[in-house]
Amino acid sequence: MTTNRPIVLILASDPAFAREITAHWPQDHSPHPQSPEFIVLDEGFSSDLQGSHYDLAIADASSVEDIKNGKRNAPNQRLQQDLKQSFAAAGKPAILIHSDPSRGLYNSEGAVLELRREPGLWPSVAGLVGREILRRVQAESRSREAEKNCAAAQAEATLGRYMVEMRTNVNNALTTVLGNAELLVLEPGLPATVLAQADTIRNMALRLHEVFQRFSSIEKELTVDARESCKKASHAAGS
Secondary structure (H helix, E strand, O other): OOOOOOEEEEEOOOHHHHHHHHHOOOOOOOOOOOOOEEEEEOHHHHHHOOOOOOOEEEEEOOOOOOEEOOEEOOOOHHHHHHHHHHHHHHOOOEEEEEOOOOOOOEEEEOOEEEEEOOOOOHHHHHHHHHHHHHHHHHHHHHHHHHHHHHHHHHHHHHHHHHHHHOHHHHHHHHHHHHHHHHHHHHOOOOOHHHHHHHHHHHHHHHHHHHHHHHHHHHHHHHHHHHHHHHHHHHHHHHO
16 A cells, blocks of 8 residues: 555546546545545556556446447456456456446455446446545555554563663673773783773773663653653543
8 A cells, every 4th residue: 555645547448437437536525535546557458467556446347339230249258357367466456347237236256346337327336435445455554554563562662671671680790890890900910902901891881881771761761651641541531
């Protein structure tokens, strides 16, 4: 799902089909409206859908008003089957508009919803259904993002708890390192290089000690914030 406008792919050889879809697309009156971006392609590009970036496809698979040998052409079953196979391979939601009177008004097959082309009604129905599909896709995308953020927060919380629990052990180890470094620095007759190394160990131990002191401060701040939040929640519930 895009972070900006959702993309609706319209597959049709007849330009009027795309005009009907866009003209009858319902207005979004939600608190954060997002009108989709429409991209029009010929049905011949349906085989290239896999890997394409879109959120919903709407395809025209209806029969053409054409008379040959005194008979009306049968609906293009091959085209419909090719489109359904392309949509299934792409793994994205799709709406397939057909005009076969022998089939029901709608039929769902996996992520593909087939709608019969009812005169005067099909553009509005396709728009309403398409909008609801996009809302579902957006909701699922937000849910996946929330789960991802929750997992990351839990991992960070686990690491933080471990560091807090190990703080005393680390401080004890740092105290030992720092004490021995201090003794080395005071040891008479040591080479200058050894003294410099001992001084470096002492400075690094002090720096690590400061880091863990900061952890203690953050822990206290978080505890105070949690208490204040609980107090505010209690006051709000009592008022």
